Every structure is written in C-alpha cells, then in structure tokens.
Amino acid sequence: MPPLTPAVFHVLLALADGERHGYAIMREVAESTGGRIKMGPGTLYGTIKRLLEAHMIEESDERPDPDLDDERRRYYRLTGLGQRAARALRYAELAGVARRKRLIGKPVRAAQAGGLS
Amino acid sequence: VTPAPTQPDSKAVALSGRLYQRLLAAYPKAHRRDYGPAMAQLFRDQCRDAWRAGRGWSLAWLWLRALPDLVKSSVLEHLSTLNERKTMLERLGMLLRPRSAPWLVFSGVFVLVFFFVVATTTLITFIMPESYGGTARVLVRQAATSAAPKAESQPLASSYDPYYIQTQLGIIESEAVLGPVIEDLDLNKVWGARYAGGGPLRTSETIALLKRRIELRPVRNTWLIQVRAFSDEPAEAAQLANAVALSYCKYSSRTASAEIGGPTVARLQPLIIDTAVPGLRPVRPNKPLNIALGVAAGLLLALAAGAAMAGIAAWLGRRSRRTCAPPGDFGHPKTTLDNVTGS
Numbered sequence: 001m002p003p004l005t006p007a008v009f010h011v012l013l014a015l016a017d018g019e020r021h022g023y024a025i026m027r028e029v030a031e032s033t034g035g036r037i038k039m040g041p042g043t044l045y046g047t048i049k050r051l052l053e054a055h056m057i058e059e060s061d062e063r064p065d066p067d068l069d070d071e072r073r074r075y076y077r078l079t080g081l082g083q084r085a086a087r088a089l090r091y092a093e094l095a096g097v098a099r100r101k102r103l104i105g106k107p108v109r110a111a112q113a114g115g116l117s
Numbered sequence: 118v119t120p121a122p123t124q125p126d127s128k129a130v131a132l133s134g135r136l137y138q139r140l141l142a143a144y145p146k147a148h149r150r151d152y153g154p155a156m157a158q159l160f161r162d163q164c165r166d167a168w169r170a171g172r173g174w175s176l177a178w179l180w181l182r183a184l185p186d187l188v189k190s191s192v193l194e195h196l197s198t199l200n201e202r203k204t205m206l207e208r209l210g211m212l213l214r215p216r217s218a219p220w221l222v223f224s225g226v227f228v229l230v231f232f233f234v235v236a237t238t239t240l241i242t243f244i245m246p247e248s249y250g251g252t253a254r255v256l257v258r259q260a261a262t263s264a265a266p267k268a269e270s271q272p273l274a275s276s277y278d279p280y281y282i283q284t285q286l287g288i289i290e291s292e293a294v295l296g297p298v299i300e301d302l303d304l305n306k307v308w309g310a311r312y313a314g315g316g317p318l319r320t321s322e323t324i325a326l327l328k329r330r331i332e333l334r335p336v337r338n339t340w341l342i343q344v345r346a347f348s349d350e351p352a353e354a355a356q357l358a359n360a361v362a363l364s365y366c367k368y369s370s371r372t373a374s375a376e377i378g379g380p381t382v383a384r385l386q387p388l389i390i391d392t393a394v395p396g397l398r399p400v401r402p403n404k405p406l407n408i409a410l411g412v413a414a415g416l417l418l419a420l421a422a423g424a425a426m427a428g429i430a431a432w433l434g435r436r437s438r439r440t441c442a443p444p445g446d447f448g449h450p451k452t453t454l455d456n457v458t459g460s
Contacts (some may be wrong), residue, residue, distance in 0.1 A: 022155055022156075022158075022159045022257070023158075023162045023163070026159065026163075028178045038182060039186070040182060040183050040186025040187065040190070041137075041156040041157075041159045041163075041183070041186070041187075042144075042156065042186045042187050042189065042190025042191065042194075042357050043186055043190050044157050044159070045148075045155060045159075045190075046190045046193060046194060047151040049148070049151070049152065049154070057178075073155075073158065074155050
C-alpha cells in the first residue's frame with residue numbers, strides 16, 4: 001500500500017465523485033483545497049501510478065462525451081478498495097475537523113487502552 | 118470536462134509543451150513510456166489555461182511551479198526504480214544464499230582481487246621499457262691549500278654547507294654545464310636520429326631531454342655529489358654521467374681561474390672521485406621491488422574487497438530471510454492506506 005501522502009489523500013477524494021482525467025483531478029484538488037494544493041503533472045502521475053499499483057484506482061475506457069473531449073485523455077476511477085479507502089478518508093477528514101473544533105476528543109488506540117476491545 | 122482545443126495554440130504554449138516533453142527525459146524510461154504522453158498532455162492543458170488567464174505572466178508562473186515538481190517527482194521515480202531493483206537483488210541473494218556464505222564470498226573475492234592486482238603489476242613491470250644507470254661521484258670542495266697536492270684528499274676544516282651544495286647542484290643542471298656535454302657527445306644529432314625521426318634536435322630540446330635523464334643527489338654530510346644518468350643503453354648512461362661530471366669540473370675550474378687566479382685555484386676545484394661504468398642490469402623498472410609492492414597492494418585490496426563483499430553477502434542474506442518471513446513481521450512504519458481502511 002502506498003503511504004498516505006496528501007497527494008494520495010486528495011486524489012482519492014477527487015475520484016470519489018466519479019471518474020476523471022488527470023487535469024480534472026488536478027483542478028478538483030485545487031478547488032477542494034481552496035488553491036492550497038496545486039499538484040504538478042509529475043506529482044499527479046506519480047500518485048496515480050502508486051494508486052494503480054495498489055489497485056485503489058483503475059483506468060476507465062469510457063468517455064463521457066467523445067465529441068467534447070480529447071480522445072488521448074486517460075480517465076481514472078476508484079475500485080471497490082479505493083471506494084472503501086475514500087469513504088474511510090472522508091470519515092477521517094470529518095473526524096479531524098471535529099477534533100479541531102473540539103467536538104470530540106483525541107482517538108484512543110487499543111494498545112493505549114490496555115488491550116480493551 | 119475540458120473541451121478539446123479547437124483553436125491552434127499560441128507559439129508560447131506550443132513551445133512550452135515541446136520543452137516540457139523534452140524535460141520528461143528526466144524520468145525513468147518505464148515511467149516515461151507509461152505516463153509521459155499523459156503528463157505532456159496535462160501540461161499543455163495547463164499552459165493553455167494559463168495563457169488564457171494571464172498570457173505570459175501566468176505561463177511563467179506555471180513554469181515556476183512545474184519545474185520544482187518535475188525535479189522532485191523525477192528523483193522520487195528514480196528512487197522508486199532503484200528500490201524495485203533492490204528487490205530483484207534480494208531475490209537473487211535469496212536464490213544464491215545456500216552457496217554464498219560470507220566466508221566463501223570473502224575467499225573468492227580475496228583470491229580474485231589478489232591475483233588480479235599481482236598479475237597487473239607484474240605485467241606492467243615487464244612491459245615498461247628497461248633503463249640502465251651510470252653513476253659518477255664528484256667532490257665539490259677540496260683541500261684548503263693548492264701548494265700541497267696531497268692535501269686534496271683531506272676534508273675541509275669548515276663545516277658542511279648545504280647552501281653551497283645546493284648551488285653546485287643548480288650549476289650542474291645549468292646550460293653552462295650541460296651545453297658542453299651536448300656538444301662533446303653530439304647529442305643533438307644522436308638523439309635527433311633516435312627520437313625525432315632523423316633531424317637534429319635544438320639544443321634547448323636536448324637540454325630538456327638530458328635534464329630528465331640525470332639525477333643529482335648530494336651524499337649526506339659530505340662534500341660529495343652523486344651524478345646519475347639513465348639511458349636504455351648501458352654504455353650511454355655511463356658516458357652521460359661521466360660527461361656531466363667532467364663538464365662541471367671544467368666549468369668550476371674556469372670560473373675559479375677567472376675569479377681568483379694563481380696558485381689558489383686548486384682550492385675550489387672539484388674532483389671526480391668515481392667514474393661511471395656501464396651497468397650490467399637495468400635499474401628501471403626495479404622488478405623485484407615492483408612485484409613486492411604489487412603483492413603488498415594486492416593483499417590490502419583483496420582484504421578490503423573481500424570484507425566488503427562478505428558484508429554485502431551477509432546483508433543480502435539477512436534481507437532475503439526477512440523477505441521470506443510472514444507478512445505480518447514487517448510493518449511499514451509510515452501511515453498507509455491499510456491503517457486508514459483497516460483492511
């Protein structure tokens with residue numbers, strides 16, 4: 001599994017809404033982060049490569065509208081595993097926001113809780 | 118969905134696209150093959166949007182962001198490729214493990230390196246041209262009085278003077294001393310025929326050659342200077358050494374006569390006390406010494422290389438054993454998607 005870098009995190013979330021090509025993923029990430037994260041082509045395709053290798057995403061052959069789009073573009077979508085990861089990430093993101101707003105406390109690990117399940 | 122471009126790109130956009138495509142050469146070949154066209158396409162899209170948004174400034178700003186990204190991600194991809202190669206090495210190490218115990222690796226590498234170094238040294242020693250040496254010795258300062266010839270063999274009462282000896286060494290290497298040697302032995306013609314394809318050498322060239330072929334060495338705490346000459350012919354080496362010593366004696370005699378004159382001349386006249394004779398064996402290369410040095414260097418290098426290779430073999434063995442261990446034994450220290458999804 002690839003390490004959970006910000007790029008991996010945001011690419012998975014960008015694809016959670018549907019399949020996208022590289023440039024659309026890049027713009028989605030920039031929009032969703034308010035322009036804080038602007039990935040370059042190198043970072044984006046490095047991340048896509050790692051996610052493809054981890055079977056989190058896959059290449060899609062479908063084109064939304066071939067007349068409107070350049071046929072050389074490659075589209076990507078989440079796999080089942082990727083969807084589960086994206087959902088988990090959304091929860092993790094929400095938990096992070098809630099934690100920052102002090103709505104919930106810090107997570108307690110099983111090991112720290114003395115093995116209590 | 119970004120519509121496909123219907124208008125031709127501006128020159129700046131087209132140039133940027135072409136330049137970026139060239140820069141993709143920084144990535145590993147496999148990555149370039151799989152993602153190069155998509156990356157180039159994406160960058161062209163970015164260029165088009167940047168051009169529409171703010172013309173040249175936006176394009177320049179895009180380049181400022183794209184270049185660090187390109188450098189960083191290409192380095193990461195190369196590192197990733199190296200890691201994949203390391204995995205192959207691990208597999209290889211695992212395959213060879215039963216036959217590549219560290220001590221066996223050490224012995225193999227030691228023998229291989231040792232014989233390679235010794236063989237190379239020996240080969241070079243025997244390929245090098247042989248050179249013979251001839252040595253004459255000159256007493257640069259003699260007895261204190263010229264009245265009694267027997268006093269010439271007595272040492273000076275004054276103490277050893279290194280500056281005087283150094284000055285005499287400089288005089289021996291000067292044109293005033295070497296020029297007559299060249300004339301007497303007709304070295305311009307002889308060496309011209311031998312080394313310059315037949316035509317005579319200029320005196321300055323012959324002096325340069327001659328300087329390289331003589332070695333002057335003071336004998337410690339004495340008034341003696343050793344004049345050593347080298348040549349690929351034994352007779353010539355001796356002839357050169359004697360001619361240089363004689364020329365120096367003549368030069369000193371001339372200058373002493375001019376400066377002092379009269380019976381005190383003998384006081385400063387140098388004397389050849391040993392004449393050079395043709396050597397029976399070549400002095401260069403020193404074959405026994407070279408081979409002994411080769412053996413010593415071979416031992417050291419073989420020890421170092423053997424130890425290094427044995428260390429690597431041991432490390433590879435440990436790595437391959439770890440790779441064979443159950444997957445649960447090695448967790449990635451970083452946060453991975455496994456941790457997040459719980460899968």
